Amino acid sequence: MDPIISLKLLNKWYGQKHVLQNINLDIYPGQVIGYIGPNGAGKSTTVKVLCGLLTDYTGEVQVKGIEVKKDPLAVKKLIGYVPELAELYDVLTPWEYLEFVAMLQGMEAEVYRPRIEKMLEAFGLQGNMYQRMDSFSKGMRQKVLLISGILHNPEIIILDEPLSGLDANSVILVKDLISKMAKEGKTIFYCSHMMDVVEKVSDRIVLIANGEVLADDTFEGLKERLGQSHLEQIFASLTAQGQTADSADQLMQAFETNNQL
């Protein structure tokens, strides 16, 4: 089977800073990739390259055989992206916003209208459909953002911290949705810091730090190789190298110098 996403020797600089270093990845249809790494590791940069937002990279980035640099529009049609920052035109209503997005994706009214309604209903937002989003909570905005990412039924879905701000029921709904979409053959690229969720939803985990891929395996494979039982511990052992324990000690030592208020 041909990979749906293929990264070969991907490099990216921000000025003097080398943020992605020789990244090689082949992702196959129907896979759920947990893409994890510490802050500033290069996760969001990889996602932006995949989405065609950043084109000043070197190396080869192909989505379904299309080179992103050559035809970013064709790639954008295949991808549904939910960014980490809840950027919305919040003076619009969910209906207006989603209609705008649907039209930019080139969808027909008879397709997007019932779909928007059903999706908003599924997330419990049917009563807020015609309300401006500037009064919405973070979770409500996140739900609209999620819908905007999957509305056009894309083959690849890139989720950057999609559960941020969601209540417990919505978290269950999104997790369920991810596994159902994967079963239908959709590829999910899931970036998150929430290790327990990544551990459960991903069937392959890619760990990146300082712009380099440190590990690329299934959760079971990583457990076996590193002798740790939780993803959190695997993450710490590969990225922090004992730093977390040192930092905690350092924090405690700060009290010792002067124990008073």
Place this chain on the structure above:
Amino acid sequence: MNIINKGLLKAAMAPLGFYQRLGADPAQVYMILHTKLTLDDRTHNAMQQMRRKQNDKPATMATLGTMLYSAVLGLLYLGVFAIGAEGITRYTFYFSMFLVMLCSLLIADFTSVLLDVRDNYIILTRPVNDRTFLLARLLHILIHLTKLVLPMSLPGLVYTGIKYNWPSAALFLVVVVLLTLFSIFVINAVYLAAMRLVSPRKFQAIVSYMQIILTVVVYASYQLVPRMMVNMGETRFRMGEHWYALLVPSFWFGALTRIFQGYVTPYEIAGAIMGIVLPIVAIWIVVRYMAGVFIRNLTLSYATQENAPAQEKLIVQKKGLSETFSKLLSPKGFQKAGFLFAWRLSGRSRDFRMKVLPSIGYFVVFLGYAVYRTISRDESVAYPLKPSHAAIFLYMTTFTLLLAVTQMSYSDQWKASWVFYARPLQKPGAFILGAFKALTTKFYLLLAVPYCVLAIILLGPAAIPNLLFGLFNALLIAATMTRFAGMQLPFANPTKTNVSVSKFFRALALYGLAGLMGGFHYLISGFTLLLILCSLLALAALWLVLHSIANLGWNNVEQQEV
């Protein structure tokens, strides 16, 4: 969407076939423009934001508001035609105001409305090509310009038609187009220079300072222009007779408008030619040299707009004025915390800056005017400095302080004030006193003390008793207002549009008291001994009020549910 936006959208989308030939997707252009115009309708523009209160109703027809505001500005510019000077001078002043206002409005709107960074995530992640996106942005800018320029020029157009003749009015329209082209050049130059020198975030801060300066310039021009024009009328000053008028862009536009209005001087003819040629040259420069960079900023320049990862460079904390003054005035504890907190936030909160800083500008303009008159010994004008009236400017500075103290309570981020409620703060009064001292130092003493020095230099030691009493009296007024107008924690409350009746009357009574205190000073301003005695009394009263603020507990302080 309102009828004006609908009409403009329809007009903008008329050359559909042309857009297609350009390689843009007309359906997407329409949708982006439609959404952008809806957003415009629901978002206050830069000028409206300056006057907006947080609890104001959400905007529904901001476009109409912008156009109305533009028309009112255009009407105000007509004021120069009522004052004694001849045609070309009037038109030069008129177009100066037009040009300055248009440029500043556009610069402000460029960063907040026209170059919306959210587009990076919302539009650029969708299958929208560069040409479609660029065309949509350019059309949006064009519609925005039309909405500003058309109503702003309408009063001038009608006035020119009625007062002179209709060919002149037709020419006036052409002049407005040329002036708009010239302003695009100016904005491009400012924008590009700024983009090279500072980050977009810093640029927005610079824009807010520019707005403050503009407010002060407008105020200064209201103070000075009528007098200047009267003087020009009296001395028969004619701009068209001086070569240096050609250095003023608004003179070119004035001269061009005047072509069909009878006799014109050779300089006016030269100005009129420059008015046609230079905007065209300017726009050629824009297209030839600037547009490339500007358009890159307008289009898919995600990579250039994208912030590089945070700098790893170690930034060392600098000891500033705040530390120095806090050591002197609020050396420790909660008072020091309040002092530093208010000093820092008052300098960094955009809302606070926009509301308070213009009043300092007004003071400087007023003072500059008075000092000039005192030095030039022109007795025919109001407000020359006299020893007995030297303190009047100290009371004027109090206006800035009162504004700062009142504004100190409010913030857009008032919910962050949970931090006060979550700490073991026994007497919030100490914190408020620290904040009061910070604002008094920053917005009163730093203005009043140099003023006192200047007044003593200009007027001699005779002014000292008046200045001393003025200084203490003004501080007492501000402290009394802080203590009795309803104690609030600094930057910890949402802006309220509805003030309770009791609060309103209390504030009114306090202002009345402040007036009485000022009036009392006026009555005794000639009696040195009495002034010295009252200074001591005011100082003692000030100490008492400050002490009472410091001892206030939670039951005296207004609290918010955060």
